[in-house]
Amino acid sequence: MSENLTLVQAVRDGLRDEMAEDDDVLVMGEDVGKNGGVFRATEGLFDEFGGERVIDTPLAESGIIGTAVGMAAYGLKPVPEIQFSGFMYPGFDQIVSHMARLRTRSRGRYTCPMVLRAPMGGGIRAPEHHSESKEAFYVHEAGLKVAMPSTPHDAKGMLISAIRSPDPVIFLEPKKIYRAFREEVPDDTYEVPLGEAAVRSEGTDVSVFTWGAMTRPTIEAAENLDGDIDVEVVDLRTLSPLDIDTVVESFKKTGRAAIVHEAPQTAGVGAEITATIQEEALLYQEAPVERITGFDVPFPLAALEDYYLPEPERIESGIRDAFEF
Amino acid sequence: MVRVIDEDGEVVDGAEVPDLTDDEFVEMYRHMKLARRFDERAVSLQRQGRIGTYPPLSGQEGAQIGSAMALAEDDWMVPSYREHGAGLVRGLPLKQTLLYWMGHEQGNRIPEDANIFTVAVPIASQIPHATGMAWASQLRDEQDKAFLCYFGDGATSEGDFHEGLNFAGVFDTPNVFFCNNNQWAISVPRERQTASETLAQKATAYGFEGVQVDGMDPLAVYKVTKAAVEKAKDPDEGELRPTLIEAVQYRFGAHTTADDPSVYRDEEEVEKWRAKDPLPRMEKFLKRTDRLTDEDVEQMEADIEDDVADAIAAAEETPRPDPVEMFQNVYAEMPKRLEQQLEWFQSIRDEHGDEALLED
Numbered sequence: 227m228s229e230n231l232t233l234v235q236a237v238r239d240g241l242r243d244e245m246a247e248d249d250d251v252l253v254m255g256e257d258v259g260k261n262g263g264v265f266r267a268t269e270g271l272f273d274e275f276g277g278e279r280v281i282d283t284p285l286a287e288s289g290i291i292g293t294a295v296g297m298a299a300y301g302l303k304p305v306p307e308i309q310f311s312g313f314m315y316p317g318f319d320q321i322v323s324h325m326a327r328l329r330t331r332s333r334g335r336y337t338c339p340m341v342l343r344a345p346m347g348g349g350i351r352a353p354e355h356h357s358e359s360k361e362a363f364y365v366h367e368a369g370l371k372v373a374m375p376s377t378p379h380d381a382k383g384m385l386i387s388a389i390r391s392p393d394p395v396i397f398l399e400p401k402k403i404y405r406a407f408r409e410e411v412p413d414d415t416y417e418v419p420l421g422e423a424a425v426r427s428e429g430t431d432v433s434v435f436t437w438g439a440m441t442r443p444t445i446e447a448a449e450n451l452d453g454d455i456d457v458e459v460v461d462l463r464t465l466s467p468l469d470i471d472t473v474v475e476s477f478k479k480t481g482r483a484a485i486v487h488e489a490p491q492t493a494g495v496g497a498e499i500t501a502t503i504q505e506e507a508l509l510y511q512e513a514p515v516e517r518i519t520g521f522d523v524p525f526p527l528a529a530l531e532d533y534y535l536p537e538p539e540r541i542e543s544g545i546r547d548a549f550e551f
Numbered sequence: 552m553v554r555v556i557d558e559d560g561e562v563v564d565g566a567e568v569p570d571l572t573d574d575e576f577v578e579m580y581r582h583m584k585l586a587r588r589f590d591e592r593a594v595s596l597q598r599q600g601r602i603g604t605y606p607p608l609s610g611q612e613g614a615q616i617g618s619a620m621a622l623a624e625d626d627w628m629v630p631s632y633r634e635h636g637a638g639l640v641r642g643l644p645l646k647q648t649l650l651y652w653m654g655h656e657q658g659n660r661i662p663e664d665a666n667i668f669t670v671a672v673p674i675a676s677q678i679p680h681a682t683g684m685a686w687a688s689q690l691r692d693e694q695d696k697a698f699l700c701y702f703g704d705g706a707t708s709e710g711d712f713h714e715g716l717n718f719a720g721v722f723d724t725p726n727v728f729f730c731n732n733n734q735w736a737i738s739v740p741r742e743r744q745t746a747s748e749t750l751a752q753k754a755t756a757y758g759f760e761g762v763q764v765d766g767m768d769p770l771a772v773y774k775v776t777k778a779a780v781e782k783a784k785d786p787d788e789g790e791l792r793p794t795l796i797e798a799v800q801y802r803f804g805a806h807t808t809a810d811d812p813s814v815y816r817d818e819e820e821v822e823k824w825r826a827k828d829p830l831p832r833m834e835k836f837l838k839r840t841d842r843l844t845d846e847d848v849e850q851m852e853a854d855i856e857d858d859v860a861d862a863i864a865a866a867e868e869t870p871r872p873d874p875v876e877m878f879q880n881v882y883a884e885m886p887k888r889l890e891q892q893l894e895w896f897q898s899i900r901d902e903h904g905d906e907a908l909l910e911d
Contacts, residue, residue: 252690278690284721289679289714296683299668302690304683316710323673324680332669333660334880368881368889392883421886467886 231411234404236378237267237343240385241305243415245275248303251389254281255290255307264309265345265404287317291342295324298340303389311346311398312358325394326369341388341395346374347439347488348535349402351528358525359438359489364396365466365498371395371420372466376441378409380463383418391420400439407442423469425476429458432548433476435499436486437462440536444486447541455549465495473499474506481512482548488535491519513551518544552763552799555770558827560835569774573842579620579769580833580843583612585855586636587830589645590804592859593635593652597808601867602653606633607804610767613829614731614798615701616640617772621780622699629668629681629700633731637701641667645862646869655872675706678715678728685724685783697783699727699776705736707753708744719793720757725783726793727776728754731766733802734824738815754795766798767827770836801827874900 231239245251253268253275259282262269272280283290287308294304308314314321321342328338348357364372371393375381381399388395426445434457436444441461448457460476462469477483483503485496500515518536526534555566562568571579590609596602608615615636622628628641635648642665651658651670661667668684671677681700688696706712707730719726730750734741747753754761760782764775779794786792801824805812812821837843878885878893885893900908 284714284717286710286714286717288711289682289718292676292679292711292715293683293686293718296680296685297687297690298683299680300684300687302687319673319676320679320711323676324671328669329880329883330656331659333656333876335661335663336669337883371882467888470887 227413228410229413230408231378232405232408233375233378233381233399234265234267236382236409236411237385237399238269238271239411240382240389241268242271242274243382244386244389245271245279247415248389250301251303251305252279252281252297253305253307254283254294256283256285256309258282258307263307265401267307267343267345267399287313287315288320291317291320291325294340294342295320295328295338298338298394299328299336303339303341305341305343305389308342308344310352310356311344311360312355314344318363321364321370321396322367326367329393330369337392338394339392341385341391341397343397343399345401345404346398347400347402348525348531349439351531354527357531359487359520361398361465362489362494365495369394370466371464372398373420373464374398374400374438375463376400376403376438376461378411380418380424382411383416384420384463386415387417387420390417395420398438402439403442418463420464421467421469422464423460423462423472425472426459426461427457429456429480431456431480432482432484432545433458433460433480434484434486434541434545435460435462435473435496437465438488440486440488443536443538444541447538447545450538450542451545455545457545468498468502470502470506473502477503477507478510481510482551484516484518484541484544484548486518486536486541486544488520490522491517492522494519513548516544516548552765553771553775554765554768555774556768556832556836558832560832560837560839562836566771567774569770569777571773575620576837576842577847579616579773580837581851581855582616582620582636582640583769583830583833584851585858586612586616586639588855589635589639589859589862592863593649594804594808596863602649604807604809605652606807607802608633608636610801610803610824610828611731611733612636613769613833614729614766614772614800617769618699618729618776618796618798621773621776622697623780625666625696626780627666627668627681627684627696627698629677629684629698630670631674631677631701631703631706632670632672633703634701638667641665643667645859646865649862649866650869653866655869656876657872675702675709675711675715678702678706678711679718681726681728682715682719682724685719685726686722689722689724695784697725697727697780699729699780701729701731703736704730704732704734704741704744704750705739706730707750716754716757716793716795720759720791723792727779727783728793728795729776730795730797732797732799734800735802735806735812735816737806737810749797751795751797757793757795759791759793759795761795761797763797763799766800767829767832769829769833772798874905
């Protein structure tokens with residue numbers, strides 16, 4: 227059986243399934259209990275599992291993440307939610323100094339199997355500090371896995387994989403597509419493995435690598451170019467560890483690449499993919515890698531965010547540049 | 552401020568001596584002496600370049616040993632980076648402590664049977680961990696464990712101190728927060744950390760009890776910690792489980808071997824506090840109560856000298872870790888990129904040999 231769910235509903239479905247499956251899994255954060263989360267990602271869980279497993283915490287990001295580290299070290303599997311990824315910075319020290327390093331620092335005596343969830347990215351006309359796309363911070367930190375689904379089906383399956391992962395996971399949910407569309411999602415528990423990209427559409431002329439909310443405008447751009455340019459769209463899904471094999475395999479086929487992400491360009495994950503292509507497939511390369519990204523500016527307020535975010539026209543231009551070089 | 556014995560080892564008026572066996576009293580003293588001797592030797596090893604930067608504990612033995620001995624075996628200790636003495640009581644061998652400060656990650660691997668959390672360096676960051684661990688224990692319906700977390704006076708200025716204690720109060724977790732107020736956060740005095748009259752009174756803001764204790768009086772520390780541990784497990788009606796203990800004390804040496812305390816504090820101040828040294832104080836108490844003789848002390852000193860020498864020898868004989876260890880334990884599941892880096896690194900080792908890759 228399956229249900230037609232939005233991405234945020236699929237997140238909730240994944241949380242509920244894992245909580246039912248494993249008593250050690252608990253959800254914590256600000257407004258996640260009775261209110262069901264500001265985006266409703268935890269709606270209904272409080273009634274089903276009670277206040278000891280769906281915990282409204284004080285408003286304190288470092289406290290939420292830091293206590294979750296302690297819980298995880300003690301054998302529970304906490305899934306803390308930070309209300310917006312732009313508010314993760316007060317807890318950044320706990321993420322990079324402890325969540326990421328506990329296994330290393332204790333030589334495996336203590337581990338930190340937790341999943342830190344946060345809605346991320348722009349495109350919903352939110353106030354300042356509510357639209358950041360800073361996945362690169364977490365990708366840069368050894369010890370963490372970083373995942374960002376682009377479909378409801380993946381959101382549920384990847385979240386279940388994340389909760390079952392023995393390594394700590396930063397699970398970033400693109401809020402622009404929380405409710406943008408629906409998809410059939412199995413009722414049953416299933417895993418979409420972390421570390422595996424998905425080829426969303428096959429093509430032979432240009433490989434386009436993207437993830438999260440940018441996947442849909444990229445697919446749209448590819449469709450618009452159809453007939454002129456045969457585009458392969460690869461949704462990376464997990465940014466750490468990166469699915470190098472799929473990236474390289476696709477690039478060897480096309481010899482041309484464009485990367486689409488909404489994060490700022492400089493030292494973004496696109497730079498890492500570009501370097502990977504250079505290292506692994508230089509002799510296949512027919513054109514410079516195009517980066518179609520956000521700009522190196524703070525995320526603008528609502529009036530300008532459409533100009534900041536890559537949209538299909540900008541993506542088309544970038545793909546064309548890669549093709550026509 | 553709670554006190555049991557004064558500077559001369561006399562029981563202060565009205566104070567009750569904790570209910571310990573004669574052997575336990577002597578054991579407490581022995582641990583303190585061992586911690587002191589270890590500390591002296593570690594500083595000396597650093598000066599000789601045989602270990603790296605090291606944070607000395609001399610002056611704080613009363614607080615460390617007194618509090619650690621108040622824990623039951625199943626209780627947990629969450630240290631900062633200076634609790635070598637407390638760690639010793641809880642089953643962390645001196646060799647491990649030396650290895651850590653020599654730069655071996657293995658030094659940070661706590662033995663399986665010791666309930667000690669890994670050393671934390673970023674100030675106050677271990678406080679939310681202790682709260683989370685205690686909270687997890689409570690969610691698992693364990694009623695019999697307390698979680699003792701150590702930090703310094705500087706840590707009380709950090710957000711994580713506030714957040715960790717605030718969560719503990721809200722969720723009523725079985726925590727004991729133990730502030731080693733040693734008067735100085737590197738070169739900045741306690742008065743520059745807070746305008747509060749005491750650090751203990753900060754507990755009021757979180758809804759639970761704060762206690763100020765003479766941190767250089769091991770018996771007072773033991774007594775106060777024991778009470779806090781018991782309350783964490785079994786509070787009275789209407790009483791919250793957590794306690795904030797402020798142990799007022801002094802570090803005689805530097806913050807770490809990298810700073811020179813003579814730059815920021817007067818020798819007079821140090822001398823004033825040396826008069827409160829927990830070691831002679833405890834020794835006098837034990838002799839006065841016929842629990843210890845001069846011969847016992849002599850024998851103890853000889854044994855300790857051997858123990859410390861053995862630990863140093865064992866640590867120094869430990870070979871440099873296999874560099875492959877850098878790559879291990881980063882993830883449970885090693886990512887391909889890291890595997891590639893490891894393979895490349897191995898090829899460089901094969902090509903040049905380890906000797907060529909090391910500085911002298």
